[in-house]
Structure formats: structure tokens, C-alpha cells
Amino acid sequence: MNIGEAAKLSGVPAKTIRYYDEIDLIKPSGRTAGGYRDYDERAVESLRFVRHARGLGFSVEDCRALLSLYRDRNRASADVKSLTAKHLARIESKIAELESMKRTLQDLTARCQGDDRPDCPILDNLAGPERSRAEARG
Amino acid sequence: MNIGEAAKLSGVPAKTIRYYDEIDLIKPSGRTAGGYRDYDERAVESLRFVRHARGLGFSVEDCRALLSLYRDRNRASADVKSLTAKHLARIESKIAELESMKRTLQDLTARCQGDDRPDCPILDNLAGPERSRAEARG
DNA sequence: CTTGACCTTCCATGAACTGGAAACCTCATC
DNA sequence: GATGAGGTTTCCAGTTCATGGAAGGTCAAG
Numbered sequence: 001m002n003i004g005e006a007a008k009l010s011g012v013p014a015k016t017i018r019y020y021d022e023i024d025l026i027k028p029s030g031r032t033a034g035g036y037r038d039y040d041e042r043a044v045e046s047l048r049f050v051r052h053a054r055g056l057g058f059s060v061e062d063c064r065a066l067l068s069l070y071r072d073r074n075r076a077s078a079d080v081k082s083l084t085a086k087h088l089a090r091i092e093s094k095i096a097e098l099e100s101m102k103r104t105l106q107d108l109t110a111r112c113q114g115d116d117r118p119d120c121p122i123l124d125n126l127a128g129p130e131r132s133r134a135e136a137r138g
Numbered sequence: 139m140n141i142g143e144a145a146k147l148s149g150v151p152a153k154t155i156r157y158y159d160e161i162d163l164i165k166p167s168g169r170t171a172g173g174y175r176d177y178d179e180r181a182v183e184s185l186r187f188v189r190h191a192r193g194l195g196f197s198v199e200d201c202r203a204l205l206s207l208y209r210d211r212n213r214a215s216a217d218v219k220s221l222t223a224k225h226l227a228r229i230e231s232k233i234a235e236l237e238s239m240k241r242t243l244q245d246l247t248a249r250c251q252g253d254d255r256p257d258c259p260i261l262d263n264l265a266g267p268e269r270s271r272a273e274a275r276g
Numbered sequence: 277c278t279t280g281a282c283c284t285t286c287c288a289t290g291a292a293c294t295g296g297a298a299a300c301c302t303c304a305t306c
Numbered sequence: 307g308a309t310g311a312g313g314t315t316t317c318c319a320g321t322t323c324a325t326g327g328a329a330g331g332t333c334a335a336g
Binding site for chain 1: 183186187190191193194195204207208210211212213214215216218219220222223225226229230232233236237239240242243244246247250251252253254255256257258260261263264265266
């Protein structure tokens with residue numbers, strides 16, 4: 001099938017499918033006489049697989065590894081689990097980082113009047129975070 | 139002072155300071171006869187300000203706006219607060235997205251044996267998420 | 277044979293830097 | 307004045323994962 005249909009069936013945009021071909025993540029099963037990429041059901045399956053993995057935040061390189069495990073009948077599920085655990089750890093640390101930002105931002109917005117006057121704890125904090133809290137309290 | 143000292147005092151790498159100059163975020167106060175960038179205390183203050191804002195996840199464009207508000211004695215704190223609120227909302231939605239990934243990944247790793255056998259709920263899920271849960275239950 | 281949809285390749289862009297190469301400046305020492 | 311170390315300059319490339327667009331080739335229908 002043409003790239004357009006593979007896109008429709010897999011949910012991956014044609015442009016992205018070309019990109020995956022370029023980086024040797026998912027190659028078309030062949031080319032037609034006219035130079036069109038040709039995809040079979042197995043390729044579409046891979047495209048779907050990668051779409052799901054990307055949706056769970058796996059990097060393209062992770063997807064490459066996962067795809068190869070997926071295609072390997074002799075794989076050990078431990079390898080998949082370990083890859084996933086590492087990814088999960090990255091996600092958790094990202095969440096922690098964002099939560100920390102969130103707390104600070106919530107605290108600052110709560111203390112900012114948000115009126116037409118210039119006084120602003122948010123700017124004070126950005127100008128010197130080590131000082132503004134103490135000042136606010138003292 | 140030279141870029142190296144500005145870097146030391148502000149905590150922003152010299153390379154990044156050059157980049158901020160290039161994108162007109164923070165310009166050096168001048169240039170020496172030899173062509174070296176020259177930074178004064180006010181510039182260092184801006185660098186610190188931007189470092190803090192970046193640390194809270196604000197985009198460089200947000201930093202540009204915040205810096206201009208910081209320098210504006212007639213600013214309305216409402217403008218700062220509104221910018222911050224938008225940023226906070228983006229962070230919260232990012233957290234929600236990551237939390238959703240996290241839940242799925244945790245569920246999958248919990249169900250994966252992680253041994254030397256090929257059976258793997260994680261790969262099953264990636265191959266077809268709409269099916270694997272039902273299969274697991276049914 | 278022409279239209280229109282679809283496909284091709286190639287190049288540019290985004291976000292925010294970071295690394296490295298080749299050359300230049302500065303200051304101290306001999 | 308030469309030399310050497312260390313800081314600085316500019317410019318180019320690379321990172322991640324696509325996405326948008328231009329110029330042109332292919333294909334099926336009428």
C-alpha cells in the first residue's frame with residue numbers, strides 16, 4: 001500500500017513515516033516502479049507499535065530497541081521491563097521537577113496581588129530567590 | 139567585566155551568555171577595544187534573573203517579557219501574574235500528561251514477569267493497547 | 277491528453293543551547 | 307620582543323522529533 005494508506009491505518013502522519021524511513025526505524029517493505037514507498041501489514045503494525053510507544057513517552061531510540069525486542073521471538077521480557085523501568089524513572093524525575101516548579105509558582109502567584117501596581121513577589125523572587133522569602137516573612 | 143567573570147557571578151555558562159547576546163535577550167553593556175564583551179553589574183543581575191526564570195521552566199520568550207516587566211517601573215503586577223498563571227497551567231497539563239504515562243507504565247511493569255521468557259504484557263500493550271487489557275482480564 | 281490527487285526529494289524551522297575548530301586578545305615572564 | 311597560557315572571538319554542526327513548504331514526478335480517471 002502507499003504511504004497515505006499506511007498513514008491512515010497506523011495513525012502516523014505520512015511525513016512522520018518518511019522520517020522513520022530516513023532514520024531507519026521503519027523501512028517500507030519495498031518501492032514501486034514509480035518510486036513510491038510500499039508498506040505491508042507488518043510495517044503498519046510497526047508504525048502502530050511505535051505510535052503507542054511514543055505516546056507513552058519512549059524516545060525514538062527506545063522505540064528502536066523495543067521494536068527489535070518485539071520482533072525477537074527469543075527475547076527476554078526482563079530486557080523490556082528494564083528498558084521500561086529506566087523510562088519510568090526518567091518520567092518520575094521529570095514529574096518531580098515539574099511539581100517543584102509548580103509549588104513555587106503557586107506560592108508566588110498566591111502572594112502576588114495581580115493589580116495595576118508594580119509591586120510583585122514573582123519578580124522579586126526572580127531577582128533573588130534566596131532573599132525574597134526571608135523578606136516576605138521578616 | 140569579561141564574559142567569564144559574568145558567568146561566574148551569574149551562574150550562567152559563558153556559552154549561554156553569548157547565545158543570549160545573539161538572540162538579543164541580554165546584551166553586554168559594551169565591547170572592549172579588543173572586541174571582548176563587557177558586562178556590568180546590571181547585566182549580571184539580568185543573567186541571574188533569567189537563570190531563575192529558566193529554572194522555573196519559563197521559556198526564553200517568557201523571560202524576555204518578564205525581564206522587560208522587571209525593568210519597567212510602571213508595570214502592573216497583573217501582567218506578571220497573568221504570564222505566570224499561563225505558565226503554571228502549561229506545567230500542570232504537562233504533569234497530568236506525564237502522570238498518565240506513569241500510571242500506564244507502572245501498571246505494565248507490574249504485570250511483566252521480567253524473566254528470560256519472551257511473554258511480555260508491555261510489548262503486547264504496545265502492539266495493541268485497545269486489546270491487551272481486555273485479554274488480561276478476559 | 278489533461279486534470280487532480282498523491283507521491284518524491286530536498287531544504288528550512290523550532291527550542292535552547294552545547295561542542296568544537298581556527299583565530300585573536302591579554303597579560304606575565306624571560 | 308618573543309613566547310606561552312588562558313581567555314575570548316566567530317562560525318558551523320549537532321541535539322530531538324518531527325513539521326511545513328517548494329519543485330517536480332506518478333497514477334488513475336475522463
